[in-house]
Amino acid sequence: MAGPQHHRDxxxxxxxxxxxxxxxxxxxxxxxxxxxALVRSLGDWDLAEELVQDALVAALExxxxxxxxxxxxxxLMTTARRKGIDRLRREAGYREKLALLQEEPMPxxxxxxxxxxxxxxxxxxPALPRESQIALTLRSVLGLTTAEIARAFVTPExxxxxRLVRAKRKIADAGIPMRVPTALELPDRLAExxxxxxxxxxxxxxxxxSPERRDLAEDARWLAQLIVQLMPDEPEAVGLxxxxxxxxxxxxxxxxADGRLVLLQDQDRSRWDSRAIREAIGLVERAGQMRRxxxxxxxxxxxxxxxxxxxxxxxxxxxxxxxxxGLARMTGSSVVRLNRAIAxxxxxxxxxxxxxxxxxxDELDRYHLYHATRAALLRELGHADDARESDRRAxxxxxxxxERALLMERIGE
Amino acid sequence: MKxxxxxxxxxxxxxxxxxxxxxxxxRVGEWFGEHTQSGKITGGEELKGTNTATTVxxxxxxxxxxxxxxxxAKEAIGGYALVDVKDLDEAIAMAKAxxxxxxxxxxxxxxxxx
Numbered sequence: 001m002a003g004p005q006h007h008r009d010x011x012x013x014x015x016x017x018x019x020x021x022x023x024x025x026x027x028x029x030x031x032x033x034x035x036x037a038l039v040r041s042l043g044d045w046d047l048a049e050e051l052v053q054d055a056l057v058a059a060l061e062x063x064x065x066x067x068x069x070x071x072x073x074x075x076l077m078t079t080a081r082r083k084g085i086d087r088l089r090r091e092a093g094y095r096e097k098l099a100l101l102q103e104e105p106m107p108x109x110x111x112x113x114x115x116x117x118x119x120x121x122x123x124x125x126p127a128l129p130r131e132s133q134i135a136l137t138l139r140s141v142l143g144l145t146t147a148e149i150a151r152a153f154v155t156p157e158x159x160x161x162x163r164l165v166r167a168k169r170k171i172a173d174a175g176i177p178m179r180v181p182t183a184l185e186l187p188d189r190l191a192e193x194x195x196x197x198x199x200x201x202x203x204x205x206x207x208x209x210s211p212e213r214r215d216l217a218e219d220a221r222w223l224a225q226l227i228v229q230l231m232p233d234e235p236e237a238v239g240l241x242x243x244x245x246x247x248x249x250x251x252x253x254x255x256x257a258d259g260r261l262v263l264l265q266d267q268d269r270s271r272w273d274s275r276a277i278r279e280a281i282g283l284v285e286r287a288g289q290m291r292r293x294x295x296x297x298x299x300x301x302x303x304x305x306x307x308x309x310x311x312x313x314x315x316x317x318x319x320x321x322x323x324x325x326g327l328a329r330m331t332g333s334s335v336v337r338l339n340r341a342i343a344x345x346x347x348x349x350x351x352x353x354x355x356x357x358x359x360x361x362d363e364l365d366r367y368h369l370y371h372a373t374r375a376a377l378l379r380e381l382g383h384a385d386d387a388r389e390s391d392r393r394a395x396x397x398x399x400x401x402x403e404r405a406l407l408m409e410r411i412g413e
Numbered sequence: 414m415k416x417x418x419x420x421x422x423x424x425x426x427x428x429x430x431x432x433x434x435x436x437x438x439x440r441v442g443e444w445f446g447e448h449t450q451s452g453k454i455t456g457g458e459e460l461k462g463t464n465t466a467t468t469v470x471x472x473x474x475x476x477x478x479x480x481x482x483x484x485x486a487k488e489a490i491g492g493y494a495l496v497d498v499k500d501l502d503e504a505i506a507m508a509k510a511x512x513x514x515x516x517x518x519x520x521x522x523x524x525x526x527x
Contacts, residue, residue: 175414175521185505
């Protein structure tokens with residue numbers, strides 16, 4: 001990386017109290033705008049990010065003492081520029097960029113437009129590997145430090161740093177642009193972004209409630225909200241936001257007090273966030289009105305069906321089965337067909353469902369939930385020994401501690 | 414930025430006497446025509462089949478000359494286009510519009526100072 005590494009004190013960002021949360025909110029809102037504006041005017045991704053980090057560090061020093069300024073974006077931009085000028089004066093060979101920073105018209109917070117969308121399209125460019133897309137989005141759009149990203153992925157900091165360096169080098173060397181793609185390219189490129197966000201979300205959501213790890217699920221939802229705000233007429237973006245909102249609305253009930261995974265059917269539904277559920281159902285409807293269905297909208301509709309049922313027994317399985325049917329036709333995914341079979345077991349009985357599941361043996365033999373699903377169906381049909389055998393196969397295929405605990409309980413070990 | 418688009422395919426079925434091949438040539442001609450006219454293409458050629466390839470290897474101070482392409486792979490570079498466009502997205506759009514079923518590798522050119 002060009003120039004020295006900078007770390008904000010993570011303890012300061014995680015400090016308890018309203019002030020830390022307020023800071024968090026402002027950083028999230030401003031980091032991407034600032035990065036986009038600086039990348040645009042300097043043409044140097046590395047330098048832009050360094051300056052953003054410098055400005056955020058300065059904000060952490062000043063704001064808790066002096067209060068958050070009225071226009072935090074302007075404060076950060078002014079600080080980033082001043083830091084940049086200081087930094088460039090100290091380094092040789094940066095004359096041209098120094099001129100760029102001192103020259104007008106340089107974006108000031110008041111005049112620079114929101115270029116975060118362009119920034120996200122660059123970060124999630126299909127010419128970058130998926131893991132770099134995620135790291136770069138977290139770094140550039142949300143302003144996370146390398147250390148924070150490393151903690152979120154339980155990956156060594158050096159690995160993340162290297163990913164970021166390679167990604168930025170590829171952007172510069174291969175000429176990856178920072179712009180919204182043409183109408184022709186837009187559907188594929190937007191799908192790429194949504195894919196990145198969903199993966200980020202799942203990393204946080206499945207990664208469970210470890211307090212050491214940053215909540216990537218919440219970050220991903222925030223980004224999805226940003227995409228919806230910037231591209232309000234894209235129903236799949238709205239669908240993804242609805243899906244994330246619904247899953248997070250039920251998150252509190254997913255783990256018991258002692259950290260064990262609680263399955264949907266056993267969850268205390270009074271702990272679900274009913275306001276968030278209503279909001280998400282509104283989003284599902286809004287997306288539906290655009291009349292361009294897609295996989296995220298269907299998944300959100302399925303999640304909404306579950307969220308709307310007051311009890312497990314009131315679940316509308318017929319509706320869920322039909323939605324999975326549509327999703328299976330749309331995606332051809334075998335995991336979706338597995339879920340459709342689970343819905344079928346509620347509509348048409350476990351024997352028919354098991355017959356369908358058995359047809360997927362070849363494709364899904366390495367997928368732990370395939371075996372766990374078979375086990376549940378076999379148990380329902382009274383084949384306890386076969387069920388236990390399938391649960392053992394599932395156990396051998398997952399490393400997730402919460403899932404392992406649940407399976408071991410079932411096997412009786 | 415300047416890029417090379419390398420058109421990679423399995424040339425074992427490539428038979429210039431077949432009508433499909435002639436049709437493909439026509440569409441490739443149109444692709445080159447369109448993008449040359451808009452000033453995006455600065456060069457490009459089609460290569461003869463891999464059965465005409467000769468490989469010269471310099472290794473440990475020894476030079477060997479052998480028949481055939483440099484890898485055993487079924488697919489090989491069958492042609493290239495040199496393009497000068499705004500950015501990678503424009504190069505990708507050109508590659509997506511390439512009219513013959515192929516794999517296309519896009520590589521930026523190193524631009525040496527004069």
